[in-house]
Amino acid sequence: MLTTQQKRVLDFIRAFIHRHGHSPSLREIGEGIDIQSRGAVHRHVQTLIDRGVLKRTRSGWRTLELVKTDETSPSLPLLGKIAAGRPIEAIPGHDEINIAEMLLGEERYVLQIQGDSMIEAGILDGDLVVIQHADTANDGDIVVALIDDQEATLKRLFHLSGRRIKLVAENHKLSPLIYPADRVRIQGVLTGQLRSYR
């Protein structure tokens, strides 16, 4: 486990390599994280090498390399945006995306989608959705709703006047359902969705 400074050094090196394609000099690291002494920087780098996070491929200048991180850190490089007919643009500021952080949280769970009722919201048959447990939700949220304590369903929620609730499927073939509020219990709110191809 790294100390704060060690981590700063590592983060700087990672970002530098990503931007410049080669590793920084000790002086550049020092300037980047505000340390005057090359000796101090060197000590940090050496520690990182000892810890196995960095390595020097050969002796020489700018020969630092990141050691491939193990799978315990659930993140992937975020390269940029892609669109039809355009080159990939880098996203400034982000270079790593932590998948766990995006989707995990207290009181969340996963459901697998069956059927096409939310297809126009980009949620397909077989997709997994992450639900945050909740009793209430805002208009427009997609929720897991329990009707008459019997049928659970994933729908977009709207409150109507007269204590009624409208549940809308995202599929133009299905009509919205309207219930008195006391027949509908909200179980959770959609917070994420994922799909695996293969």
Added chain:
Amino acid sequence: MLTTQQKRVLDFIRAFIHRHGHSPSLREIGEGIDIQSRGAVHRHVQTLIDRGVLKRTRSGWRTLELVKTDETSPSLPLLGKIAAGRPIEAIPGHDEINIAEMLLGEERYVLQIQGDSMIEAGILDGDLVVIQHADTANDGDIVVALIDDQEATLKRLFHLSGRRIKLVAENHKLSPLIYPADRVRIQGVLTGQLRSYR
């Protein structure tokens, strides 16, 4: 079994490591759960180490590590399937889903989608897609293709006779594109997709 305070300490440490990538100092733990005395925090931490929930990899600063438990791995409970008009059915055999395992892998990266060209495949503007680096792909795969070494685009791929390649957008407003094979270079294959609502 842990006491209330011990659990608070453990939860704090877990959250801290998750956010910062390294363990907190005793002072930071104290600030986090509102204990002034470093000594008291130390006693809690020591107890947790004795219980085997935490360990110190070596002597030094910020060297706390969570001992691997079920809670350490980035997973969520998989409750079951949900459909319009049906109760949630439990999925037999699965009770945990490991998000990291589903999406991570060697030579993968993430792109953010811009535009609606894949909307009918359930890939919306702003979604993140996980791409597996690859030079080749099968018919029907969704790929990142580079056309004339200039334009990167996400499309469904088909090989045609006469060394031609058809790239199909999943949007009926856009027509398929057909290129000679030597103008198209495949950079990767779509292996996952995720979206975060909030």
Added chain:
DNA sequence: TTGAAAGTTCTCAAAAAGTTCACTATCCTA
């Protein structure tokens, strides 16, 4: 071959973190 740039090694002092301890308070149970 030479000199600038980069990396290495060292010592010193200070700051930050971890450890131990005595004292006290609160709650629960026998």
Added chain:
DNA sequence: TAGGATAGTGAACTTTTTGAGAACTTTCAA
């Protein structure tokens, strides 16, 4: 109601980490 388990405070102490700066060696390219 006594005693134990759990807690918090604050002080003193030890250990680890840190940055500065200087002197040294190595690398690289003109």
